[in-house]
Amino acid sequence: AQSVTQLDSQVPVFEEAPVELRCNYSSSVSVYLFWYVQYPNQGLQLLLKYLSGSTLVKGINGFEAEFNKSQTSFHLRKPSVHISDTAEYFCAVSVAITFGGYNKLIFGAGTRLAVHP
Amino acid sequence: GAVVSQHPSRVICKSGTSVKIECRSLDFQATTMFWYRQFPKQSLMLMATSNEGSKATYEQGVEKDKFLINHASLTLSTLTVTSAHPEDSSFYICSARADRVGTEAFFGQGTRLTVV
Numbered sequence: 001a002q003s004v005t006q007l008d009s010q011v012p013v014f015e016e017a018p019v020e021l022r023c024n025y026s027s028s029v030s031v032y033l034f035w036y037v038q039y040p041n042q043g044l045q046l047l048l049k050y051l052s053g054s055t056l057v058k059g060i061n062g063f064e065a066e067f068n069k070s071q072t073s074f075h076l077r078k079p080s081v082h083i084s085d086t087a088e089y090f091c092a093v094s095v096a097i098t099f100g101g102y103n104k105l106i107f108g109a110g111t112r113l114a115v116h117p
Numbered sequence: 118g119a120v121v122s123q124h125p126s127r128v129i130c131k132s133g134t135s136v137k138i139e140c141r142s143l144d145f146q147a148t149t150m151f152w153y154r155q156f157p158k159q160s161l162m163l164m165a166t167s168n169e170g171s172k173a174t175y176e177q178g179v180e181k182d183k184f185l186i187n188h189a190s191l192t193l194s195t196l197t198v199t200s201a202h203p204e205d206s207s208f209y210i211c212s213a214r215a216d217r218v219g220t221e222a223f224f225g226q227g228t229r230l231t232v233v
Contacts, residue, residue, distance in 0.1 A: 034221075036224075041227065041229065042226055042227060043121075043123070043210050043224035043225050043226045044161075044212075044224040045224070046223075049221060090160065090161070104151065104163060104166055105163070105212075105222060106163075107160045107161045108160060109160045112158075
């Protein structure tokens with residue numbers, strides 16, 4: 001079964017420092033991978049996605065992620081964070097439902113990024 | 118990106134009553150909609166998937182009779198929490214996708230349900 005593991009529940013970092021949020025997935029088939037951000041009491045906003053092609057994916061707000069098939073990882077990075085980046089970040093994998101004709105998203109447990117001045 | 122509107126954003130209801138939450142895709146037709154539940158400081162738990170014109174597919178452990186899902190049109194899905202109890206208090210989020218095997222889903226703003 002497919003699953004997503006986010007290795008860090010919380011990541012504290014100082015403003016303007018670089019950050020990496022780790023994500024590993026397990027899947028026996030081709031996957032689509034996503035990173036979402038959630039601000040308090042709000043829904044999820046897509047940061048970036050990997051469908052195919054270049055393994056380095058650039059997203060909104062200066063974030064990027066690299067798909068590494070051999071390590072089954074999709075880590076999120078930003079070279080310089082801002083206070084406004086403080087939020088919950090979720091990694092997700094899109095899973096095809098056999099005989100269902102649709103895909104569903106499986107989410108990791110989330111990583112709380114706390115940016116301090 | 119596409120817009121998904123979820124209403125209400127907050128609702129407080131008495132124990133034993135039913136609550137309906139609406140999820141609308143405003144600028145696209147949503148063939149597939151998903152309902153999630155999120156407990157404080159936890160991830161999203163998929164409750165069910167609904168495809169327009171079909172019965173919803175519930176995840177294991179989710180009570181079909183308690184969480185009624187209707188996807189009657191390509192722009193609207195509803196989740197009704199029947200006979201709500203305090204343990205049903207949670208944050209409910211819907212998402213919608215334009216086609217069954219598409220890759221990107223758009224999320225509503227979420228509904229904070231408090232049962233007193």
